[in-house]
Amino acid sequence: MIMLNLIKITALCCLLSITNYSDITAQNYRRPLKIKMKLSSHFGDYRAGHWHSGIDITTKGKSGYKVYAVESGYVCRIKTSFWGYGKAMYLKLNDGRYAVYGHLQRFSPDIEEHIRHQQMKEKRYYKDIYFKPGQFSVKKGDYIALSGQTGAGAPHLHFEIRNQNNITINPLKGFYSMPDSKPPLVDYIVVKRYRSYGLANYNDMEFLKLEGEAPSFFITDTVAVYGRTVFAVSAFDPNGGYNYSLYGASLIFDSTEVFSFEHNRLDYSTGSQIDYVRDNSLKTLVEKSKGVKADNDKNAFYRLYIQPDDIQSFYGDYSYPAGIIDAESLASGVHSLQVNLFDISGNISRIKLYVRKAEFKKPVVTNIYTDSNSYILELGSFPASYKPQIQARKAPYLPYCTIPSHFNMFERTAKLLSSDYAYDYRIRIIDEHSDFSPWAVFNPRQESSEVIPHADYLEIFALKTDLSALNDYESHYLDIMPLNDNYVKVMAPVLSNDVFFEPELLIKSGSNGFYIFDSGGTAYSPDSTIRLQVMKNHLYCPTIMQITQPVFDGAGGYTFDILPPDLLFKDDVIIRVERNKLALKASHSSLY
Template identity: 55%
Template sequence: LYQLKITALTIHSNMVYYFNVLKLSEITLFLFCLFIFSIPEAHGQNYLWPLNIESKLSSQFGDYRDGHWHAGIDITTRGKTGYKVYAVTDGYIYRIRTSFWGYGKALYLKLSDGCIAVYGHLTRFSPSIEKVIRQQQMNKKNYYQDIFLTANEFVVKKGDYIALTGQTGSGAPHLHFEIRDRYNFPLNPLKHYYRFTDNHPPIVEYLVVKRYHKYGSGNYHDIEFLRLDGQNPELFVKDTVAVYGQSLFAVSAYDPNNGYNYSINSGRMSLDGDEIFSFEHDRLDYSIGEQIDYVCDLELKKLVEKQNGIALDKDKNIFYRLYIQPHDKQWFYNQYSYPAGIIDSDSLEPGPHSLKISLSDVNGNECHVNLYIKKADFEIPVVRDICISNDSLRLYMGAFPVSLEPQIQRRQAPHLPYQYIYSDFDLFERTLTFPMSDNDYDYRIRIKGEYLSPWMVFKPGLKSPSVTPYVDYFELCFPIEEDLLINDQRVTYQNKDIFPLGNGFYKALIPVPVENGILELKLGENQIGNDYFIYSKSGSAYSPDSTVMIDFSEKDLFGPTLIAITELKPDNGDGYTFDIIPEDLLFNDEVEITILPEKLDLNTAYFSLYYYSSQKSKWYFIGNRNQNHISGQTRGGGKFGILIDRTPPVISKLKPKNGSIIKNRKPRLSCVITDDLSGFKNETQFEMTIDGIWVPAYYDIDNEIFFYKVMYPLKPGRHILRVRATDNQGNKATAISRFTVLGKY
């Protein structure tokens, strides 16, 4: 035996250990424990780190997820599974959950201080826990289980081995780890218990201002992506930003570290040195997490994605609103509530005002954006006509003071900043001439001098009428010689309400005349666009032929809401598609979509409702099985389909193969299960049996592999492996493999 005398040793928890003569086995045990709980990149204040390997974080608390915020941290496991997971402090296991989706195999520990630790995407529990969950699965013949335990059933001590890391649920191998308070609300682990080295400040991608005549959801007058100058972390906007009505700001930013992009932990905005808004992702509430696409600005993200033609990084390209909207119930705004952050230009004194935006990661690294804003207090410039030539535009201006001058800008895409254009203003002819390019998306003009007018945005050269709906007004582009009618009532307007676009077309902003009801727009005898429904209370919206209906209550709306359902279009003879618009429409809860199949002569046994994801170019089943009608739920607008699915799932690559002879008496049984449309949504749609006995096989939803590792040796001789799968439409498939295990009987 080797002997060693250690007089003192200090570890990061500041505990000092004194040793006399120790046996080698004791030294080995001590050094192993020291390795487990000494993580170079992180240290716990009260809790141990849950793994014994050097770790990086692929996701942090508060990162964006589809339909919710990320409630914990994702710890990388070097692309492998099977690392031991440890109890972070004393407590007991009070919940065990197994599923093909979500957290996969998960453990919930009630800790001695009352908090809860959650471990997700595990591949295996410790043997004693595994035995309990397996028995429950066998009894219920269902892989999905959600078991709650009492305090004395599975007591754990700090550092006890409780599971192995994996990748169950979804995603690459990693450990999802959460700390929740005693009331089950997730806390930011990196704020309260652990700390990773990070000296990189957040990076700002975009800064956007939305201007409203009157604030309302989706009711802005214009969006402007501001040009940022300077170098991170100190950025600024060179030009004074004009504000009018009610203006508000949103920022797209992310926190880079160790090759990953994380969300912003906190932000604040100050006007003339006084803070007017702040947020901090310190604590979340699961019950209101589905508001994420309302709290973040989903419309701006989709706009950038559409222009770039690709789906954006969810943590890198989220737009954070620097203001609070009505019905926003989140907890992370400190003392602020609606309408914090919304800048009312009527409350601004004349002259420029400083605006400072500060963004921070969880370690306190900050970046700043500084700009000046000024109230636009002059009438929108009157342009009487536009003359379009091959390479230039000439604007015939109305009257304004000689001391002022017009400014013109252009942009090449809606998500790009405007740029000044050289222009020639003839004071006597009252004309403004500037070059035009096919690459220009649109233009804007204002009058500048001692006063600053609002920008007027225009896109010349239209050749057909168009309508852009908002909650309390419509933006119409139309030939002025035709009568404009709303619900068969002729619309009148003054010259200041319209703007020429050339080719005899004009742009007009028309107030919506109703608060609750249907709107129909016509030019002469011809309808423009769809029938639009405006609601601030309970109601229903219909497609033009009343085949599709949406029902909603007042609590489902984020205030006055505009909804339209387009006509149904045949989809390659296999169903129909339609749109619920606006595309970025959001509801506060799921609302019911109902299809009346008798009008379309559809068999409900084979048709269901689907939602189309443009990001993934894929249809997703959202239907409910009902003999009388087709229905489903949605939380917003987009493209939907009434599609047929007669094709059963495909079961392939069974192992062991049919007719095979194997030596291994504890083989891994597996197959691939795919489905071309409706897919799967719960564990009972899969079944694997060995010689007629159900076994708890697991379905890897990412790789579409259904497998089970035999725990107890199979008897030598012939065996039958049977796999069944049923898709969401009810189509069924079965596959059988008969194989032989070698050995003595």
């Protein structure tokens, strides 16, 4: 979701990358505080719009603890601001690295006097001053400042180490260590299956049933793969009462590593891709389904694959399409898959599962109708030795479970008990050798028209009587499934601006308006207060977009969605806001 309080966007983004050996060679640095080193945030934890580039050392809710030089060198920079790091000091160390201290209350007396003089001289609090060697030299262990809470957050010390190229490196990798014997914990593992890999065009998505406990988790059922299949995992690193982000992960397919990442460095130059690692659409789905706000580190979803044009260097030698399973190229039979999740201390949790390619065509459901307290599915033809398997789930973030059903081979019908608690159902066919088809997802309780946008197709729930509007375009459909006496589900591809379907269905759906682009254009919110401008070079493929109606949040701002939720662009796009129509004050505006 996008929060709207302002008009102009300024984003400082940072990105993680693999550390070379010289970055992590152990150094005998002293600790920046004399109190016990307890961390409230790790290197690489998530922040809105950027990664956390250091460690946050708690100061027991107090300000005024003495801060010390971790190594000899000189003060090379001082910055004072009401935002960000607040009062910050940068040391150039004799080994060529940099140490950065943030949220300080005040500097050592000689430096504090110098900065105050500059502020009074220019009558301006904000300063960013660089110093030459010899102006303010320090020795290892010198008192250089007092801890505080300037800039943002509760009292604490933000501390960074940067290499000779001013790239932040993980202070817990070769410099300091924290006792930790707890392996990462896992909440969810998700599989998405694509017709052909795009950005949001998955054919179906499934939260798998996770069993076991840390450090050993497993999936009992063999997971179906077809088209292009990817996995994501929600996991975190618990330690000392805090929940940190993962340090790294790897994906092992048939005993061969096919993907990994390791958070050792942060490279600001590639910061525009910070959300390529995390799948925020899955986090949002869980939030909306549960009605609670999820924690950015504890409840994060990590992609176990690399997307197109993702150039982050912390993947090492891996690049797109690493981690994406091409089912068409798989040999028949069962394949092993293992997910390794690890923290900075080397504790590892593993998820073991097995996957198998869907060999058969998806079952054709020709009709669905209600009989007393049951649903009857009329099925197309398939060999007599095959049987249908039907599953249901109670919420989109819960696993599917097989439910009892009766198959009448002569009438080609499957009968199952209806349930008010099922979120949706799915069906596939399976033979005596456990070979199976892809899943077909359905919801026979559909009671209204709806259009769900994906990056290269629409999922349309429409009245059967409206199908006549699409007759001329039937050859373009990916799939049509009757849901009940009144509604059908249509999978309609986005082919281009000119080859599509009649717009009546979109109008009758009561949607907020969808825009299909294969070249440049502008998408509008229903009230035209929000405009999203794109050019052809921003798009990966023919793309569908929607901007929802801005909703007042009660605190002077507005929220709105840009759909699909994980839609990505190759470059920056322009968002324009009609500030006057929304009664926003220009002096207090921001977009985030």
